[in-house]
Amino acid sequence: MTDEFDALTRSLAHRVTEIDTPDVLRLASLVGRLEQEAARRTLQAVIRPRLRMLRPDRPLTPQRLFCLPFEHLLVNHRSPARFGTPEVPRPAMARLWPLIADPVTCAFHRIELDPASARLCQIRSDPDLIPDTHWSACTRAVRDGLPRLAGDHPDDDDAARSGAIIVECLTLHHPILRLAAEHRDASPGSRCTLEELFLDLFGEHNRSDPAGSERLCRLATPLVGGPAGVVRVLGCGIELGGRDRAAESARRVIDTLVRDLADALRACGRDPRLFDWFARRELDQLLALHGLMWQLARGSGDRWLSGQADLFARALSHFVVGAVLPRLAEAIAARLDAVVAADAGRIATAEQAALERLFGVYDSLDAGAIGPEIDAQARSDRAGFAAALGAALDRHAAAGGLGDRLTAAGGLFKLFELVAGPEAAFHRLVGAAG
């Protein structure tokens, strides 16, 4: 881009807060029509703070339509503290999009949307505006794009994980919308996530027509799609079933789902593909589900629910000790070795985020309080990492004052904090420095 363009951009950035609202909207429309993508992106970044406040109607682009089924999962940055929650980070989406843009754009260009109804809020709730075949085309495009993404970015866990979540959401989107449309009275509102829909199904219909409610649950259960969906639906069902003793049909569904989930967990320990699915995405939700079941069982004094919680806890504990912890320890040890060997003082942001995510599993397990065998195994693993890091710190930052030790291995001390806690890291740093 030219110097003139840079000067224009700078000038606009300085004055963007002073421009009147109608002029900002006109400017946004003009910028949106620019053909040069780089220039368009630069100028959009400059006026975005104003637009964020004004929230004008956004034009319907193929990308925006494509994101509808999983827009509630889009986040700006993946939070390390929330390991396992289903999220689609925008940077990961940006890496995936170039690989699928052509077929997705082609699929949406075939739709002729009536301008009167073609607003995002209407498309979000009306299954007839975008037929299922288009969502299937998008699903195929993502499935085809994922292997290429893995080839281009072999270490890009976020994009691969996001791709899997997107496929699940695209597959479920149309059937969920259809179901929600059939029961619009029970499920008002423009946002129709799986959880909201199931809460309505479990809740509203159960009171007036328990048999009908069960039928609906049975009809909807196949929509759950995979283990991830089972966890989320079970969460909704248990919350309701545990609170409302009248929700007998919800209890029957819970009974089935808990057994299905226990079977799936047993299978996960044997099948690496399924393990990845659970350990990377669903562990936090499984732990939260475990906590919820115990809380509700204790609160209500309900022996049936206690039995269900116990069954689930045993399956989960077996899965964590047998499959999750050994693989977790292996992954952390490999990454720590690489960090120590590379450069002890400087650790890349992505590397630190990856390690934080992995250590986050221990924190989740601590908070989940599933069983003493898990605590013992986790304690032993962490002690091993602390010893390895301690030895590396002795090599890299054995002598000198506090400043020298920080300069030599500040990043390693940060990792030591992750493993052994801030107090131990502080004493190791300050104590040795005198």
Add this chain to the structure above:
Amino acid sequence: MADKPGDVPLRNIPATFEERGVGLPFASERLQLARVRRTDRGQLEMVLPNFADTNALYVVPWTAIPDLGGLTLADRLLHREVIRENATTPFAVRRLWLTIAESGAAGADARERAEAALVVDRTQHLTVSLALVVASLRLIGRSPEALSFHRLDQIPGLLRDRVVADALQEVFGLNPPAWYHSVTNLGEALAPVGLANSDPPARFRQLLRDLSQFQRLLRDWSTTVTGELRALVAFIIEVAEHTRAQVQAPLARLDDQVRDVEALVDGWVRRRADITDDIDRISWLLDGWEPVIALWDEATTGPDAVPAETLDKMVRHLPILPSTEYRQVDETLDPSEPLRRQRRFVRLYEDWRTGREDTALLSLIEKSRTDPSRTGWAGQ
């Protein structure tokens, strides 16, 4: 601890900047936006608004902070260094934090941010110093063209030139090493403020711009809300406006000084106190705004942005001008008045945090009333 939580914002408007304390960049969530200040007896203490989600203003002896728990490694280091250096000014606390963050002990993200901030500081130091050198050379009749940008190391060579040395002595009354010392010291002192036309702007000018943009965005957003929320926004905008107004005077004085290079370099030793006073004053005035602006950015960037829920937190953490400063703007102004306006009873079915009708609560109550199987509300 202050004795009555609800009254704290009204009764604890600090009288001076020192009483308000310096913002601390603790990473621990519960200590975010804590401040450090010196007591009358010269000891350090931490002021912590909104601890444990109450309105109370907690005052904790500095040595007791580790007992509060939840401190990260970097927090502990900062705590230790603040004691060691007795740091109670915005500049001192920032310098300590940058040293810790640059080492990587606060994480890779913090290290990158610290490195970027240090690059900005060094660039501004260099830019201001070179501007002073160029202006000085022009004053003594030498062409500054030979001195390329980013080559401050050329200056000592230039000083060995006898003609230049004589001219410096004649114009500034300083021998070359003294002149060079003055110029680089001035450059360092003025780096946070930079030159008026610097691009990118220096740290304080950038923060002023951010503050101005923040005001404008808040104003835009306030047109979409009513009632209490609008009053809260108006209050924040008012405080920001007064802060900006207070910054203008010292900033203009500094800009004037930089324009008159001869007087500036010549009188640096005598006027040093005035210049650093102005810069310190700006640092105190702007201290605490960065996290408030960051809170707003965070609340408005997500897909489900709910800025209304952040307003209360922002108001609690607002770096309100000390009462003496406030009255310099307008003697009739009362800093507690806008806060007093906020105090009112929460209406029936209203969410006390947002001032909006709590539809979830309403719906729950309605359902309970119409459900014949329930007793309690329905039966009354």
